[in-house]
Amino acid sequence: MPQLAIRDLRKSFKDAVVLDGVTLDVEPGEIVCVFGPSGAGKTVLLRLVAGVETCDSGVVALAGRDVTEAPPETRGVGMAFQNFALFPHMSAFDNIASPLTARRAAPATIKTKVEKIAALLKIGHVLEHAPRELSNGQKQRTALARALVADPKVLLLDDPLRNVDAKLRYEMRLELPSLLKASGATALYVTQDYKEAMALGDRIAVLIDGRFVQVATPGAIYREPASIGVARLFGDPTVNLIPVEPVIRPEGLTVHIAGCIVPLSRRYEHAAGRACMLGVRPEAILVDESPMADGFPVELEAVTPLNEKTLLLLRANDGRELLASEAGEDAAPRRHGVAHARFDPDALLLFDAASGERIPPKA
Ligand code: ADP
Numbered sequence: 001m002p003q004l005a006i007r008d009l010r011k012s013f014k015d016a017v018v019l020d021g022v023t024l025d026v027e028p029g030e031i032v033c034v035f036g037p038s039g040a041g042k043t044v045l046l047r048l049v050a051g052v053e054t055c056d057s058g059v060v061a062l063a064g065r066d067v068t069e070a071p072p073e074t075r076g077v078g079m080a081f082q083n084f085a086l087f088p089h090m091s092a093f094d095n096i097a098s099p100l101t102a103r104r105a106a107p108a109t110i111k112t113k114v115e116k117i118a119a120l121l122k123i124g125h126v127l128e129h130a131p132r133e134l135s136n137g138q139k140q141r142t143a144l145a146r147a148l149v150a151d152p153k154v155l156l157l158d159d160p161l162r163n164v165d166a167k168l169r170y171e172m173r174l175e176l177p178s179l180l181k182a183s184g185a186t187a188l189y190v191t192q193d194y195k196e197a198m199a200l201g202d203r204i205a206v207l208i209d210g211r212f213v214q215v216a217t218p219g220a221i222y223r224e225p226a227s228i229g230v231a232r233l234f235g236d237p238t239v240n241l242i243p244v245e246p247v248i249r250p251e252g253l254t255v256h257i258a259g260c261i262v263p264l265s266r267r268y269e270h271a272a273g274r275a276c277m278l279g280v281r282p283e284a285i286l287v288d289e290s291p292m293a294d295g296f297p298v299e300l301e302a303v304t305p306l307n308e309k310t311l312l313l314l315r316a317n318d319g320r321e322l323l324a325s326e327a328g329e330d331a332a333p334r335r336h337g338v339a340h341a342r343f344d345p346d347a348l349l350l351f352d353a354a355s356g357e358r359i360p361p362k363a
């Protein structure tokens with residue numbers, strides 16, 4: 001049984017439809033990242049699950065119990081929102097204990113639970129400190145401990161790393177998955193950062209225009225995005241999109257790019273004659289100084305080292321810009337001027353130009 005089941009949830013504010021039929025199952029212990037652009041309705045969705053906002057129609061069920069009409073405090077949902085505010089006059093211990101204190105739990109129980117969760121989050125040694133004596137990382141963890149201490153059936157996290165500095169965000173992105181897994185929490189985790197979604201989510205639910213356009217593992221979303229819209233949201237630099245019309249020729253299925261004939265897998269033969277968009281991830285473009293089989297000439301206009309990779313700005317003969325990326329910073333003793341590009345045939349994506357939906361290859 002899913003720990004959280006959301007069925008056809010709808011919510012409008014006046015005439016503005018925010019959620020237009022949202023459905024999702026989250027299994028016990030699973031972390032699902034809700035990812036989408038600003039204003040997509042992510043916070044509204046969490047507020048509906050928490051019960052602090054009422055839906056127009058649809059069902060929210062927790063561990064099999066319909067809680068659609070239940071008041072927030074009876075749902076057993078834990079929440080931590082963007083700023084992770086702590087009570088400034090209370091110690092870390094009392095901050096973490098506050099949900100249990102509010103429930104009038106026995107002091108011995110409170111002590112055991114707070115110490116257990118604090119040890120898990122590696123803040124056992126600062127429990128007597130006031131918030132102002134904690135580092136930003138410790139504050140973050142204290143707030144997370146407070147959300148986890150009451151054993152919520154579902155933990156709702158609304159972009160918790162949004163307002164923290166880059167270093168802490170990076171550390172928490174690495175640590176949070178194991179912290180959440182160790183706590184056994186089932187979590188709905190909202191983020192606007194695709195890398196965070198990919199690092200944290202067992203699955204990612206992509207919310208665009210009030211609907212989940214795709215719910216899948218991070219790998220599946222990257223390799224098999226449901227639409228051009230999803231493909232563009234995942235990947236940095238973003239996917240290259242080239243209008244093409246696949247043609248069946250004696251040598252196989254091909255597309256024309258910048259006056260050159262580029263092969264496409266026969267598994268896309270059903271797309272022949274259709275107006276399509278070819279999606280080429282930057283890392284699927286191979287660049288070399290010498291001509292390559294199935295390649296085409298390009299002008300190499302700029303080479304930008306970027307941490308662990310190097311970006312190459314290419315211009316094809318028809319003026320089209322393409323962004324390629326190579327692993328490593330010292331990608332060849334390059335170089336400007338004439339070069340050649342080739343697409344990795346196994347990494348190509350094909351979309352219907354009109355609907356934007358992905359055209360899956362035949363098996
Ligand atoms: P995000 O995905 O950035 O978290 P929100 O869920 O906060 O987006 O908001 C989604 C849309 O719903 C926005 O257009 C917002 O203006 C609107 N909205 C949210 N809450 C209310 C409200 N209480 N009254 C009217 N409009 C709201």
Ligand code: MG
Pocket residue numbers: 042043044
């Ligand atoms: Mg929000």
